[in-house]
Amino acid sequence: MTHQFHPSSLREYDIRGIIGETLGEKDAYAIGRSFATLLTRAGGTRVAVGYDGRESSPRLSDALIDGLTTGGVSVVRVGLGPTPMLYYAEAVLEVDGGIMITGSHNPANYNGFKMVFQHRPFFGEDIQEVGRLSAAGDWVESDERGSVADFDILDQYVGRLVAGYSGGEYRIGWDTGNGAAGPAIEKLTAQLPGEHHLLFTDVDSAFPNHHPDPTEEKNLEDLRRLVAEKGLDFGVAFDGDGDRIGAIDGQGRIVWGDQLLSILAEPVLKAVPGATIIADVKTSQALYDRVAELGGEPLMWKTGHSLIKSKMKETGAPLAGEMSGHIFFAHDYYGFDDALYAAVRLIGAVKASGKSLTQLKSDMPQMVNTPEMRFQVDETRKFAAVDEVLDRLEADGADVNRTDGARVNTPDGWWLLRASNTQDVLVARAEAKDQAGLDRLMAQIDDQLAKSGIERGEQAGH
Known part of the structure; x- marks a missing residue:
């Protein structure tokens, strides 16, 4: 058996998609099989599973658990609750990982999976590995199915x-x-x-x-x-x-x-x-x-x-x-x-x-700042555009922090331009001591975007 995920669903920090369009029960089963494979190879045997209040969550939970137990991993179901309750279960119960089924703050037709692996965050390369194992059908075959137990951890x-x-x-x-x-x-x-x-x-x-x-x-x-x-x-x-x-x-x-x-x-x-x-x-x-x-x-x-x-x-x-x-x-x-x-x-x-x-x-000090501004940029352009901005700024001798995109300090305050890890958007923000300063910072952002052929235009949603 092999499984292909929708390319948009394997994100940087989680797996997420629209139910019935980019995410469904077959995906949940494949996540279970791949997670069980990774965990078994790392010496783990048991996973805590929780879910949020979305209509699709119980179905995804059942399919995920089917995948985990088929892969020989035992499951402790902690039931409906907030994501941190699942994180807590993973920290205190005798388990080697945790999976939360949640659409977080996305619209009602979305859902997704947040994962913890042996008490550390499971993200980036780990999530890509779930995709690779599924595509190759490189799943651990277990002679014995994992067990399922319920543990009401809310109190x-x-x-x-x-x-x-x-x-x-x-x-x-x-x-x-x-x-x-x-x-x-x-x-x-x-x-x-x-x-x-x-x-x-x-x-x-x-x-x-x-x-x-x-x-x-x-x-x-x-x-x-x-x-x-x-x-x-x-x-x-x-x-x-x-x-x-x-x-x-x-x-x-x-x-x-x-x-x-x-x-x-x-x-x-x-x-x-x-x-x-x-x-x-x-x-x-x-x-x-x-x-x-x-x-x-x-x-x-x-x-x-x-x-x-x-x-x-x-x-x-x-x-x-x-x-x-x-x-x-x-x-x-x-x-x-x-x-x-x-x-x-x-x-x-x-x-x-x-x-x-x-x-x-x-x-608190009175600052004038923008909300987070998000605007659509083609997926193939978003990181490149930020690199172009960084190169120009450094050539101009600007005071730039490169930790995550470009954060530029000026006498007026600071501005930020970074590529979203989860969407085809650029994110900008600016903060100054007064409105005139903020206007100057915004002009700098617009100038840099224009030089890379991008207009700040329509705000993209979350």
Whole structure:
């Protein structure tokens, strides 16, 4: 037997596609066979499997498990829940890997697979290898089928989230957007002191209230209304599979991913003085300055949750984060991105600061920045265009950081141009101290794009 995946489904950080078009049960079975093959060859025997609230998830789960067990690997099913619950299961149960079936924050007709292999992220080359093994039919043939057991880990996971809670009592709004984190948030808030107001915790694959992506302002409107009507201290929101967090303060202002990281970094750096704190290239200069001011070692790294997790292991960093709301705690936790745990730690960090989240937000340096701008560029051109920009800038003697694309520092601030690893788009962002400076930075981006024959044009969706 051999299997060919749709070329668009094997991504940098996961396997993802449109159900019935680019992804289906045959793909899930092939992933199971290839993963079982890789795991068996590495000496592993058992995998944890979880899934999110999408309509297609149970079917994909069954096909995946069929593939894994046919390959002789045993499966522990942990059931419906957020992605970090599966990561937690992989970290604490006697298993050698984990697979989560999730479409994350993609539209309802998408789904996908996020994987962990012997306690490390499974991405990039690993995912390409799944494709190669499937295409060649190079699968381990097992005489004995793997066993399947069910383990309801939700209560244990929630118990771990609240262990050592030090956050005091607040009045908080929580919006899970009908995503997979809902039931866990219901159990979590029942165990936290204070007053908790919950929105859209019932899991519904149609996302009837708003799309579960807390980085888009329009998706926070319901939470804003709730915080305003009830006069709450602040609000937190989650993406479809609970590995990304969004937050608003008591005035309804968004506390962006890098701003959350600057608040979370303070107690961590008190506990681990001089530690490395990692953030991605899209992050505000204010965050790197704040980490340095707190005595930490700021490290700018590539965007992508798997890349950040790998860098954390390499550097021993206790904390990392991305603009997109992935927050990773290795301090007192397991080093994976868990938005529910980040919310608990945020409450603790606000308490430790002696200020309200609203005050913390007000105290932050005022920067003028663009949202993430995304525009369509042909797949064959996207990396080449960034290389051309880098070559021109360096020839001009510009101050350029090449960590992930081009991040250019100027007296006005900085701008970034990078190729997306997951889509045929270029991503740009700029930040300055005032609007005039921002306009000058945008002119530089447009000038560089024009020299490579690209127009910033229509914004591409996620």
